[in-house]
Amino acid sequence: MNGSSARSIVVVLLLAAGVATACRSGSSTPAAVDARPAAAAADSSAAAAPPVSPAATVAGTSGAPRRHSAADTRFIQLMVAHHAQALAMTGLVPTRASRRDVKLLAERIAVSQRDELALMRRWLQERGEPVPELDTPHRQHDAGGHAGAMPGMLTPEELARLAAANGAEFDRLFLEYMIRHHEGALAMVAELLRSQGAAQEAATFRLVNDVDADQRAEIARMRAMLGAPPSEARHH
Amino acid sequence: MRSDPTTRRAAAPLRSLLLAAALLAAAAPAAAQTDSTARVAAPTDDPRVALGSGWMDAKEAARNLELVAHRPRPEGFFNPASMGDFGFANADLAFRGNYVFQGGYHGFQVWDVSNPASPKLRTSLVCAGGQGDLSVYRNLLFMSVEETRGRMDCGTQGVADTVSTDRFRGVRIFDISDIDHPKQVASVQTCRGSHTHTLVTDPKDRANVYIYVAGTGPVRPAAELAGCSAGAPEEDSTTSLFRIEVIRVPLAAPSNARVVSAPRIFADTATGAIAGLWKGGSHGEGTQTTSQTNQCHDITVYPEIGLAAGACSGNGILLDIRNIANPKRIAEVVDPNFAYWHSATFSNDGKKVIFTDEWGGGSQARCQATDRAEWGADAIFTLTGRTLRHSGYYKLPAPQTATENCVAHNGSLIPVPGRDIMVQAWYQGGVSVFDFTDPAKPVEIAFFDRGPMSDTLIMIGGHWSAYWYNGRIYGSEIGRGLDVLRLTPSEMLTQNEIDAAEAVRMSSFNPQDQSKLVWPASFAVARAYRDQLARGNGLAADRAAAIASELDRAERLRGAQRRTALTRLATQLDRDARTAADVARVRALATAVRDLAKKG
Numbered sequence: 001m002n003g004s005s006a007r008s009i010v011v012v013l014l015l016a017a018g019v020a021t022a023c024r025s026g027s028s029t030p031a032a033v034d035a036r037p038a039a040a041a042a043d044s045s046a047a048a049a050p051p052v053s054p055a056a057t058v059a060g061t062s063g064a065p066r067r068h069s070a071a072d073t074r075f076i077q078l079m080v081a082h083h084a085q086a087l088a089m090t091g092l093v094p095t096r097a098s099r100r101d102v103k104l105l106a107e108r109i110a111v112s113q114r115d116e117l118a119l120m121r122r123w124l125q126e127r128g129e130p131v132p133e134l135d136t137p138h139r140q141h142d143a144g145g146h147a148g149a150m151p152g153m154l155t156p157e158e159l160a161r162l163a164a165a166n167g168a169e170f171d172r173l174f175l176e177y178m179i180r181h182h183e184g185a186l187a188m189v190a191e192l193l194r195s196q197g198a199a200q201e202a203a204t205f206r207l208v209n210d211v212d213a214d215q216r217a218e219i220a221r222m223r224a225m226l227g228a229p230p231s232e233a234r235h236h
Numbered sequence: 237m238r239s240d241p242t243t244r245r246a247a248a249p250l251r252s253l254l255l256a257a258a259l260l261a262a263a264a265p266a267a268a269q270t271d272s273t274a275r276v277a278a279p280t281d282d283p284r285v286a287l288g289s290g291w292m293d294a295k296e297a298a299r300n301l302e303l304v305a306h307r308p309r310p311e312g313f314f315n316p317a318s319m320g321d322f323g324f325a326n327a328d329l330a331f332r333g334n335y336v337f338q339g340g341y342h343g344f345q346v347w348d349v350s351n352p353a354s355p356k357l358r359t360s361l362v363c364a365g366g367q368g369d370l371s372v373y374r375n376l377l378f379m380s381v382e383e384t385r386g387r388m389d390c391g392t393q394g395v396a397d398t399v400s401t402d403r404f405r406g407v408r409i410f411d412i413s414d415i416d417h418p419k420q421v422a423s424v425q426t427c428r429g430s431h432t433h434t435l436v437t438d439p440k441d442r443a444n445v446y447i448y449v450a451g452t453g454p455v456r457p458a459a460e461l462a463g464c465s466a467g468a469p470e471e472d473s474t475t476s477l478f479r480i481e482v483i484r485v486p487l488a489a490p491s492n493a494r495v496v497s498a499p500r501i502f503a504d505t506a507t508g509a510i511a512g513l514w515k516g517g518s519h520g521e522g523t524q525t526t527s528q529t530n531q532c533h534d535i536t537v538y539p540e541i542g543l544a545a546g547a548c549s550g551n552g553i554l555l556d557i558r559n560i561a562n563p564k565r566i567a568e569v570v571d572p573n574f575a576y577w578h579s580a581t582f583s584n585d586g587k588k589v590i591f592t593d594e595w596g597g598g599s600q601a602r603c604q605a606t607d608r609a610e611w612g613a614d615a616i617f618t619l620t621g622r623t624l625r626h627s628g629y630y631k632l633p634a635p636q637t638a639t640e641n642c643v644a645h646n647g648s649l650i651p652v653p654g655r656d657i658m659v660q661a662w663y664q665g666g667v668s669v670f671d672f673t674d675p676a677k678p679v680e681i682a683f684f685d686r687g688p689m690s691d692t693l694i695m696i697g698g699h700w701s702a703y704w705y706n707g708r709i710y711g712s713e714i715g716r717g718l719d720v721l722r723l724t725p726s727e728m729l730t731q732n733e734i735d736a737a738e739a740v741r742m743s744s745f746n747p748q749d750q751s752k753l754v755w756p757a758s759f760a761v762a763r764a765y766r767d768q769l770a771r772g773n774g775l776a777a778d779r780a781a782a783i784a785s786e787l788d789r790a791e792r793l794r795g796a797q798r799r800t801a802l803t804r805l806a807t808q809l810d811r812d813a814r815t816a817a818d819v820a821r822v823r824a825l826a827t828a829v830r831d832l833a834k835k836g
Contacts, residue, residue, distance in 0.1 A: 062362065063393030065323060066385065101572060108595070108611065115600045119694070190466075193384070193454045197396040200385045202323040202341050202366055206696075209382075209453055210597035213549070216530070217576050220550040 066200035073129045075192040076120050078150055079185070079211065083117040084134045085153055086110075086181055089174065092163055096170040101225060105218070109178070112214060119207065152184015175226045182215040182222075274609040276635045284634035284666065287687030291319040292716060294689070300682035300729065301669065304353045304708070305720040310360050313342055314715075320695030325714045328369040328432070328646065330377075331705045331745040335415070338712055339379060341366035343390070345718075346415060352708045352720050361418050363390035365404065371435035371746040373445050376490055377410040377418065382429030382453040390420065399460040405429030407447055407483060409490050422493045424483050427464035427476035429453045434535045434544075434748040438560040446560050447483040449495075451476075452531045452549075469510035469530075477530040478502045478510045482561050501546065501555060501565045502530065533594075534579040538586060538750040545580030545589050552577050552591040552617070554624060567622045573610045573629075579646055582619075583656045584753045588675050589617045589624060590658065592644035599696050603642035603665045605635035612643040614660070616675040627675035632665045634685070639694040640664035646701035650709075650723075651740040651753040652733045653761050654768050654824055657681070659709050664688055664698030667711055667721065671728070681728040684711075684721055705745050707738035727771075732763035757831035759791050765825035774818025783809070783825075802833035 086109060093106035124131045154162070154177055165173050189212045192198050199205040288295035292308060308314075315321035326340040335358070336347040346359040363379070365386025371378040381404055385394035388404045395403040407430050409422035428451025436446040455466035455476045467475045479500050485493040500510050532548035537557055544555040544563060552574075554567040571593075578594035595612035596602040602612040613631035617624045636642045640663070647660030656673045666685030672678040689697040697715040711719035725731040739758055742751075755761045766787065770780040783805070790801040809826035816822040 062391050065364070065392055066394035066396065104572070111602075111607070112596055112600060115596065115694075119599070122693075190454070194398060194457075196398060197394075198384065198398075200394040200396070202325070202383065202385070203321075203696075205366070205383045205385070206322065206597075206599065210599060212454070213452055213531075214576060214597060217549050221572075 066197060068127055068201055068204060069195065069197040071192055071195035071198050072201075072204055073124070073127070075188060075198075075208070076123050077130070077132055078188060080117060080120050080124075080132050081134060082150060082153065082181070082185060082188070083113045083120070085159075086113050086178070087117070088159065089154070089162065089178060089181070092170075093174065096163075096166050097174065098167045099171045099225075102171045102174060105221065105225070106174070109218065116207075116211070123203070123207070150184065151187040152181040154181070172226070175222045179219055179222045179226070182219045185211060185215050186219075276603050276605055276607050276609055276631060276633070282634045284636075284683065284685040286637075287685060289639075289687040289689065289691045291689055294687040296684070296686050297666075298682075298684045300724050300726045301667065301684045301709070301721045302724050303684060303719060304722050305355055306717060307347070307355050307357070308717040309715075310345065310357055312362065313340070313345070313360065319689055319715055320693070320697060322696055323364070325366070325696060326700060326712050326717070327367045327714075328701050329703055329710055329712050329747070330370040330372040331703075331710075331742070332372045332374075333743065335372075336705070336710055336718070337370045337372055337377060338718060339368035339370035341368055341383075342392075344368060344370060344377075344379065346412075347718060349708075349710075349720070352706075352722075355718060355720060359416050359418065361390075361410075362392065363408070363420075364392040364394075365390075367431065369430075369432045371433065371447070371749070372412075372744060373435055373437070373746075374487070374744075375411060375413040376445075376485065376487075377412045378433060378435060378447060379408040379410065380430035380433050380449075381405055381408060382431045382451065384454075386429070388423055399457055403460065405453070405456065407433055407449060407493075409485065409493055411490065421491045422485075424493050424495065425461050426451055426481050426495065427455055427461055428531070429456075432534055432748075434537055435746045436537050436539065436557070436560055436749060439539070441560070443487060445485050445487065447485065447493075448535050448537070448544075448563070449481040449483060450532045450535060451481065452533060473510065475510065480532055480535065480563075482563075484561070497561045499561075499563055501532070501553065501563060502548070503565070533577065534748060536580045536582065536748045536750060538582045540752045541582075541586040543582070543586065545582060545591070547577035547580045547591055549577060550574075552580065552589070552615075552624065554589075554619070554622065567624055569617065569624045569626070571615055571626060573608075573613075574615065578644070581647065581649065581658060582750055583672075584649060584651070587619055588627075588656060588672065589619050590630075590672065591615050591617065592660075594643050594645065596641075596643050598643055598645060598663060599641050601636060601638050601640050601642055601664075601694055603632050603634075603636040603640070603662065604638060614644050614678075616672050616678060618675055628672075628678055630670055630672065630678035630680075632662045632668050633680055634665075634683070636662075636665045637688055637691075639690055639692065640688045641694060641696050641698065645699070646703070646747065648703040648745075648747050649750075649753065650704045650737055651755070652729070652737045652764065653755050653828075654765050654821060655733075657729075659702050659704055661699035661702040661711065663696070663700070663714070667699055667702040667709065667719075669709075669723070679728075681726070682723060684719070686716075689715055701747070703745070703747055704737070706741055730764070730767040730771075732760055732767050735760035736764040755828075757828065757835045759787060759832065762787055762825060762828040762832060765821055765828055769816075769818060769821055769825065772818060772821075774821050775812060775816050779812055787829075799833045802829050806830045806833065 090106040090110040097103050121131050162173050199208050283297035314324045324342045328339050330337045334350040336349050338345040343362040348356040348358045365381040365383045369380040386404045404423050406424045406426040410418040411421045412418050426449050430449045431452040432450050434448040456464045458464050464476050469475050479498045481495045482497045484496040532546045535544050535546040537544040542558045544557045546553040552569045553565050555563040556566050557563045574593040576594045579592045581590045592614050609631045610629045613629045616628045617626050642663050642665035645661045647658050650657040657671050659669045669682035670678050670680045700712045700714050702711040709721040723734045766783050769775040786805045790798050806826050806829045813819050813822040
């Protein structure tokens with residue numbers, strides 16, 4: 001893996017560590033907030049205690065919600081490495097791709113997976129689970145295991161082949177590899193959901209489902225970019 | 237600028253340049269980007285920028301919207317130790333009479349809004365299993381469940397086994413005849429659960445209502461629900477992918493509700509191949525063939541025009557729903573800017589459709605100054621016959637912070653006659669009201685926003701939905717409860733226009749089930765059209781002023797005198813129409829004045 005990929009991983013880690021992005025676009029003090037008239041009878045119970053329903057009903061049985069499972073943890077840890085590699089791949093795009101739609105797609109994937117990776121690291125931290133260290137190519141490779149241990153992951157040879165490519169050849173390789181990479185993620189989701197006690201926490205189910213839904217949609221887009229263009233708007 | 241989004245790449249940079257020219261440039265530092273096109277930007281005095289954070293004490297910013305009431309989540313429906321605990325998140329709303337039904341991941345609330353300025357909690361029900369989206373029809377309440385922790389008995393302890401008779405994923409049906417004691421009378425299981433659903437009534441079938449089920453979750457093993465299959469469509473014609481389910485609910489016996497069809501709305505109309513959209517080419521060794529647009533997120537039906545718009549993962553689609561149990565796809569679009577087609581809303585005349593793109597799934601901060609303005613936004617299409625044509629984009633114009641999840645989400649039309657206006661939720665981006673009458677140039681006319689839940693941690697929060705109902709805007713706030721807002725007048729929306737909107741009354745409202753908005757004949761409606769003509773210079777200024785005086789005069793008269801005055805005004809308007817700049821609007825005003833004359 002070359003230096004720029006390693007650098008992009010470091011950037012990812014910095015972002016994951018919670019460096020806030022400035023987003024003010026000008027003045028240093030916020031303008032006066034458009035306030036409601038002071039005399040407004042706005043009935044805001046914000047400061048009051050939460051309402052108690054006069055007929056609060058608990059349907060059926062209840063019990064402590066289930067915690068995360070070992071399979072949940074393993075999935076998230078593997079996905080951290082998986083996302084890190086996706087970001088290494090998208091990091092190659094600006095200087096090697098020729099198609100504009102490939103560049104846009106890579107930007108979209110990069111933005112989403114960077115934030116998802118931060119979310120997953122926090123998921124592990126909040127649950128007291130080990131967070132994979134991915135600051136060197138060596139550790140990344142170890143986290144991923146050999147290709148086959150984690151579905152869809154590129155081997156160091158494949159990553160090198162991608163990094164060495166340019167123009168139309170890079171476009172094609174990038175799409176093929178990323179499709180395979182995404183399909184690996186879907187396989188991992190499917191495997192997780194076949195395990196006992198998986199994704200019982202609402203936050204976990206949502207994260208898993210979002211990974212699945214987003215990557216499915218992206219695979220469809222990439223397949224269309226590789227083969228026939230998507231159908232034009234048409235009516236029957 | 238009208239453009240077909242499926243066209244050749246050559247068109248895209250031009251469109252982007254036009255967008256860039258139309259929007260103000262942001263001064264924010266740019267991340268490594270493909271090219272410099274429009275980002276989320278706002279005038280520097282937008283009060284939404286850098287709002288103070290907090291759970292229940294965040295700072296607020298509003299323009300042309302006033303918060304008239306706020307209610308936090310009730311006891312037992314939040315985790316005091318963790319404000320962002322997603323297991324208690326509020327989700328979508330449904331409306332009937334003076335009740336607002338607020339669904340969520342832990343159950344639902346029923347709010348009495350007889351006085352919208354003072355909502356009262358009538359009932360809560362604990363029934364775990366997200367997302368908890370609701371619809372209501374008379375005495376029946378429907379609830380979507382997709383999570384693997386969903387239980388038949390509404391319990392909170394989840395289900396560990398991969399195959400279990402305790403598990404429920406599908407649509408629950410509650411009888412709310414006794415609204416203080418909702419009773420679950422049916423649990424219709426589906427193969428992928430129900431992420432959300434659409435209630436559809438069939439005017440030809442009074443005995444039943446129908447539910448279109450959108451399942452986007454993992455497919456259950458056949459051992460848990462017979463007939464379920466996650467097979468690839470090329471290999472398995474019974475696959476649970478690539479379809480929606482239709483539930484028929486007998487109103488006299490809702491416990492007999494069941495799935496009656498599973499239309500393959502993605503099928504290729506020529507070959508019948510189940511996975512008809514997004515045919516890809518070769519994609520190299522070692523790849524599979526299972527992944528395409530195979531699910532719909534939201535389907536919005538508009539039965540009175542016989543159409544539904546489906547936001548389905550990789551595509552926006554149009555459905556013919558004249559046969560309710562067997563909807564048929566009649567058109568589809570792609571937009572290379574869309575990550576994930578999420579919701580659809582028709583304009584009242586059915587000539588425009590707004591599709592939303594939920595880039596980032598709702599959990600990510602996608603309204604930052606570094607994010608593209610066409611991503612995670614609304615795409616506005618015109619609909620002519622069966623042809624959808626892309627016209628413009630709308631995105632929340634004020635940049636949000638990195639800890640505020642934000643993207644286009646749920647909303648509905650605001651019934652201002654003569655204009656296409658929508659109110660929409662943007663998660664922690666707040667609530668935005670925008671006019672899309674000109675589909676190529678949407679413009680924001682009102683907003684309400686709070687600062688982030690946290691300055692340091694991103695969590696899923698903010699407004700899940702914001703809908704107009706009987707004169708007010710109701711916002712379901714994920715972590716903070718229920719908001720009630722009212723429009724206030726400005727240059728962009730007069731009091732007359734607001735009065736006309738507030739006069740529209742519905743007995744019930746489920747946001748994915750649109751019905752034709754009609755305005756009772758009123759002076760407010762006539763004045764609204766007049767105000768619009770004045771604002772847009774659709775009529776000579778002196779005429780616009782004279783019409784205002786005439787309306788005032790006619791309103792002070794009674795009986796035959798009023799009728800005469802109004803009829804004469806209508807005749808004058810017919811004449812005005814011949815030379816007016818905005819002929820259609822003058823004609824609409826003439827019609828409104830005639831309707832008023834008939835009303836007497």
